[in-house]
Amino acid sequence: STMVEPFFVHREAIDRLSHHDMSQERTTLRLFVDICGDKPINAYGRADASAFLTTLRQLPVHYGKSPKDKGRGAAAIIAEADAKGVVRISDKTVKRHLTALSQFLRFAMDQGHITKTARDEMVGGHRFREERKARKQRDAWTPEDLKALFASPVWTGSHPIRRSEAGPQIIRDAKFWLPILALYHGARLEELADLYRRDVWCDEGTWAVRIVATEGNGESGDRDLKSDAAERTLPLHPELIRLGFPAYIADTAPTPDDPLFPDLKPQGKDKKRGTRITRWFVEYRKALNLYRPGVSMHSFRHTAITRLSDAITDFRQERHRDHLMGHASSGGSEGRTRYDKGPGLKAAAATLALLEYPEFSLSHLHVATSTMTALAFSQAAQEGLELMGRSCTRSSA
Template structure:
């Protein structure tokens, strides 16, 4: 066990060493030395611990010298062993709750992302093509968002009026008549200091940060804006009751609001801004259940590819261009996420050399799914570190002409699907394509609401397993993280193994018209 190594909720490992109580006054009052190792691989992070330990001990030695030189030295009563043990147990409990909060936030983010296109459609006055349950949840979320926005606008207007009144009062020499908000606490607030600090460390997407900002503002609007160390558990419980009393909110919505608040307060507790996360135990049991995504059957796939887009060369009027033809095929044969496909750049489609089973040098066409930035004003977005991957193209895609299509694009420095435009807070390129696909699959006779574009990934996994592709290789193709510590050892599957695996993938009975 590496006692100084600790894993944060975002997967990054930290070096953490406690500072003796008598040295804390000489180290800015901190209780521990905490440094990010910038690594998500435990073994690699462990290798840095010896050097970090030396550095930390040097800092402690300097603090001891500062203590000896101080006149008089501060007198700090040592903590009793029982208190130290309580603090150790509290720290372990905090870490466990942080992990739970991270899981809840991930689930909440995924649901918010899934409802995003439906909310956008409702906001634009377009009837979304989704299940009644999804439309109802999205409508409630839209109502809540508009209500919160109205509240924020009201607060901004009030602040503007107060500022103008104060200015006039000062100009008239009546300072004592100015209306001022009372300054309570240390002036560290959820919607500014805590949010900015959390976002700087966790680096969420623009949509993610905006969601947390709106939740912080919502809490302030319901409970009053106060410095974070003055927020009590009673405040959080009252906030929960008000959320539940709002008929426009579902159980899932209330759960998400509490989870976002818990995350911000947990970060504040970890940074010693507050002594404890008062929202840690405030949760709601959710009995609502959403529809589980289903695979496409072979009949579904044949109906899709017999539709006007693939069989007749028709293209919708939305300006999506060839994306509507190639994106379903890439998702079915590569198992990639919708946005990963939509944001591909021409430079991401390239040949990669490898050594085959006969020790001969070969090359294979690949797609490079990455968040590596370039000169484009819109950087690529991926879900997590495991989503960065170079994977070989399925031979069927090459046979259908994908490489020829890419090579003929007028702008060889741009994106593979230039017709896609970023929309919404999260600047997603494929949200509109997702809405189009929901309508198109119904036109092709697929009425099941649990079958959506994301179902291509489920379908790929099913046929990959049927083809005997190992789980480790499946995860590499789909950009999934390992499930346990054993998955952290060893490099990713070799290109030789990946090429053989994708060549074995097939969908029995599938018929795709020639372009």
């Protein structure tokens, strides 16, 4: 246990691990000490790792999510789970705990407390139940789902506070925009929820959103991306233009450092904005009897990738799709994976425009182009944001 805090100093300072991931790793090490005892690092062996994994598989699926679990040992929690016959954690979660333990043992190895052979013997070669393939782990939205969702109060008129109730107001906030953005761009929720005014601009008539990793400040956390390929520039889908998203940006985020969704306050140690919308989206659909297990905000990504893949017709559009979705380029050659900086904005925009959803219509929410342009660029001109204003003003004219 004396190695734990130095390990997390290293994880934060050198590996730049998020607070969320460090919290998960702390849980792993706490469970390991609880199950295998607190001993010198070199006193553990493969039998300890095996006992650890065996015990983990007996933990209930909701372990750690209840305040009453705090301070309780694994044995007591497992005994209660046995009595209630609850579902246990998946082998995917067990494997994640082993990965976290492996990171800790690597640190111990680097500090000279164990050998590489000892570490490999402890964590290598363990077998896990095969999980469902990735494409089956989360469902996509069906046409019926989408039609029902976008005919619900947020997009047709709701109560100003109880958004699942029909009412007179259409409030264009994060709850309104983020499902639409996710569906028409296939981006991950946190990539969209944490956008700022500085991330949006117009290049000769083509609106674009920049998704990049950033370091946070006192009010916002770091924006970490899933991979190098996730750093990209997305053209705005034509439907977002018709819906007046540029005008919303100009009105809601007047200066470069303003968040596009100020109604989403950063939460947790990592100060993520997407957590709040995830919880709301579940409760909203449950209130309307639209909830289906396995379908979530991330399912919009699955749906967008599937629809766009069905619409494209050549290898150039496949390259555009991979870039738009933040995937490494298909094909595998070094020229494509290392040196390809992504397609031109207009070419990517033409491919993205192929993504359509004929099963529902948002035309009742469209904003007149002239009104939208005037709103967006009068604000841009006041700030002197040339990158955002001049080229689009020419195009609009």
